[in-house]
Each structure stands twice: as C-alpha cells, then as structure tokens.
Amino acid sequence: MDRKLTYETKGLNLVLKELSAFFTGIAKNNFTVEFFTVFVPIIILWEALPRLGVVPPTLVPPPSVVAETFWDLLVNHDLIGHVGISLLRFFLGLAVAIVTAIPIGILMGWNMFLRRHALPLFQILAPIPSPAWVPITIILLGIGLPMQVFLVFLGVFYPVLFDTYQGVKDTDPRYIASARVFGASELTLIKRVYLPNALSFIVMGVKIGIALGLVMLIVSEMVGAHSGIGWLLVESKDFFRIDRMVACMLTLGFIGWFLIEVMKYIEIKLALWKVGR
C-alpha cells in the first residue's frame, strides 16, 4: 500500500514535469519578441480602424468586442459544451483514423504482395475531396455522431496512411539487411526497424491529418449537427453576429494550433535520437 502510494506520487510528479516542460516549450518557441513586434501592431490596427470609422464596425468587430462576445458565449451560451462535443467528434474520428491508417500503412510499406493489392484502391479513393463525401454520408448514416465521426475520419485517414506508407517504404535497405543478417523476423523488423524509421513521417501525417480533420469537423457540423463550434458558426451567420463568428473562428484556430503543438512535443519525445543532429 505504502509502495503503491509513492509510485503514484512519482507518476503524478512525472506528469507535472512533462506538462511544465510542454508549456514552457510552447512559451519559449512561440511568444518571442519577434512575434509580438508583428502581433501587437496588428491588434492595435484591428482595434483602431473600426473605432476610428475607417472600416465599418458592424462588419469588422474590434478585438475588445470579440473578447466581450467570447465571454458572453462562455457564460450564457455554453461555449464549453459546444467545444466539448466538437472535440469528442474530432477525437473519435482521429482515433479511428490513426488506429486503422497506421497499421495499413505499415503493412503496405512492408510487403510488396499486400502493397500491390491495397495501394491502387487507396490511390483511387484518396483524390476524392473529403467534403464530396458529405451528401452520401448524411444519407447513409443519418445526422448524428457516426456521420460526423466518419467525416473526420475521412479527413485524417489518407494523410496518415500515405505518410506511414512512405516512411516505411523508404527505410534504408541497409538497416533492414543489418537486422536480417542477425536473424530478425519480419515482426521484429516492423517493430524495431520500420516503425522507428517511419516515426517522424507518421507524426507529420498526423499533423496534416489534424488540419484536415478540423476542416471536416466544421463541414460536418455546418451541414449536419445541432451543436458544436461549426453549428454555432452557421447559426451566428443566420443572426448576422459577426463578432460571434470571429470568436468561434479564433477558438477553432486555437484548438488547431494547440493540437499541433502537442504533436510537436510528442515528436520530440518519441524521436529523441534525431534531436542531436
């Protein structure tokens, strides 16, 4: 019991340490002096131009108004709930896509026999723009969680699949040969050679997948949902609330940026061996 307790504190300490490293990393890499020299004038201009009447304030809400609206959305219109349901849809789609795309990509990159069977199919399906799937998905799956998750899945699946495939396929044959000489089985090769080699490609694919997945999330919520950020955005349009639309857009931008930062951190953690280069 005692030992378990110390273990848990250790785990918690580790989590806290990682979190602090993550956030200091974000702060150091993004909020630099150079960034603020660009960012602050833009904010000042954005605030000043509508207030001075250079651009109509009804069409361009200044940041102070957007901040007010954001607070109003947060307190009175359950913004957190909308963000939550959007993130649920997004992460379900992302998870399904990652869990399916990475193994298929590895198998296609590893084996010529499987590649010849599967790759042409994906190469024909992939160029179909994901939003083109929206009408048929609504008819087949109806409006609801499965449809939104499927559309996010479509956005994430192909970039992750092709990047994984490329990373595994491009493994230097000499690495494979040097493992085979020692008698490594194909399973060991996949686990210890192909996968570590493809890791940075996979993370890159997931990054692109996150961007495309967010696109598909908003598309799916705009046409087939009664909650979520995308729905809030469309509803704001119907009420001509530009300030709300801007607040929603900024929220989306923040979510995307934050997820990419998380992926960068994961990449550094996983591909530690590349850092020294």
Added chain:
Amino acid sequence: MIEARKITKFFPVINPQGLAEGITAVLSVSLKVEEGEFVAVVGPTGCGKSTFLEIMAGLQAPTEGEVYIDGKLVLEPLPSTRKEIEIYQRKYRFLSPIANDLWRDIPKSDIAMIFQDYAVFPWMTALENVFFTLTLRRVPKGERSYLARKYLNLVGLSGAENKYPSQLSGGMRQRVALARALSVEPKIILMDEPFAAVDALAREKLNEDLLSIWQSMKKTIVFVTHDINEALYLADRVVVFSPQPGTVRNIIPVNLPRPRKRASREIGELRERIWQIYQYDATGEIIDYVI
C-alpha cells in the same frame, strides 16, 4: 568454413538510352575460406566485391552458384527457366526469399556482418543496439545489460553506452557495429568496407583493435576493402578482384609474421604487385610485370 562455388550475379539495368541491359557484377567466383582465417578482398570500385559479400551473407540470391557455410547451403540460386521462375515466384510471392521468418526470430550464430555505414540503428543508443542482437539471441533479460557492457568494453566503448550514433564519431559508430556483431558470438564476421568512412588515424587504431580481437577470439573474417595497405596489414590472404565483371584476378598469400609494420619492405613489394595488376586491368599495359 565458407565455400563459395562459382558465384555469378547478373543485374538487369536500364542504360542511358532507355534500353534494358544486363550487368554481370560477379562472374564465376569461387573462394574457400578456412576456419580462423582472415581474408581480405580488394578490387577497384564497382567491381562487385560488396555484392559477393552480400551473397555470402545471404542478403542476395546468386544468379548461379552456391555458398556453403560449414556445408550448409545459404540461399538457393535464382531460377533460370520460365517454369522455374513461375514456381519460384509462387513460393516467394508473400515473403521475399531473404526474409527469415514472419513471427519468429531465427538467431544466426554462424554469421555476422558489418556494413560501411548505416550499420547501427540511429534510433537506438549504443547499448540498445547491442541489446537488439542479444534479444534476438534470446539472452535472458537479467544478463543482457552485463553482456552488452562487456562487448562494448571489448571494443573500447565504455562510457559511451547511452549515446546515440549521431552523437558518436564515425569510428566509434563502427565500434558499436563491431560490438553488435561480436555479441551474437559468430564464427564468421563479414565486413563490407567497414572503415572506409573513418579518418586515417582512427582507422589504424581500429585495424589494430580488430586484429587483437580476431587473434583472441579466433573468428573467421572476410574483409572487403578498397585500401590495399589495410588489406595487406590485416589479412592472411588477399583476394584481388578484377574490374567489372568481378572475377578473382589473383589470390596473394601474405605470409608475414604479426605484428606487421605498415611501412615494411615486404608489404611495399606486395602492394606494388597488386598495384601492377590494377594497372594492367585498367590500361592493358604491362608496366614492370616481374612477379
């Protein structure tokens, strides 16, 4: 004992005119390497000596001929008739013939190979690289750390266990490769220009360390290099390859006692002799063909 019988390797390539063409990389090479022998293979660049080594390691199938290691066939030769090709393709349509097994590691205790570069995995530290082969050998977990450190010490890498290959110099990386090769306790070590990318001073040190390891552990070593001096300093026999297609041009025994001196007269004479063979092959002129 390694016995290569009439190894021929033929590659189809596309020539600059866009036409299919054949290149014979290795032509009818027979070579016998006795147990505990140190054989060096030299030859001009692109003469197929690396291909020959990979065929001996079982990483490429020969077009013709067989390699036997202790009387055991390494890889069956490629098919030649249309019917044979069909059978071969059906047999290996899922897994390539050089793959070991789908699920099970089959540790090869008879052979280890060291490449010029890309030999150690950059995503593993020096220690993990040795762990990799120890795991393949199914060494129990408790002994791995001790054994890995032992082999790293043997090649003079104590203190660099937890460094990634990118943090090591070229010479140290090859030392990791050597430790990894030794860790499987092989009878035969095949080395494919292992020290070509290492600076001259580090190479001399590596040569000496390799010799002392070879003398103390009684391994059979086949050492491919393009450096005649290195070959003469290390080997019992030097196999000279001709330019493409690679054939055995000459086998020169180096009956000099060890430790040898790099600048000694005997080595100088042998080097001159090999150099003349090179010259003759390149230009067709006999310069001073005394021997």
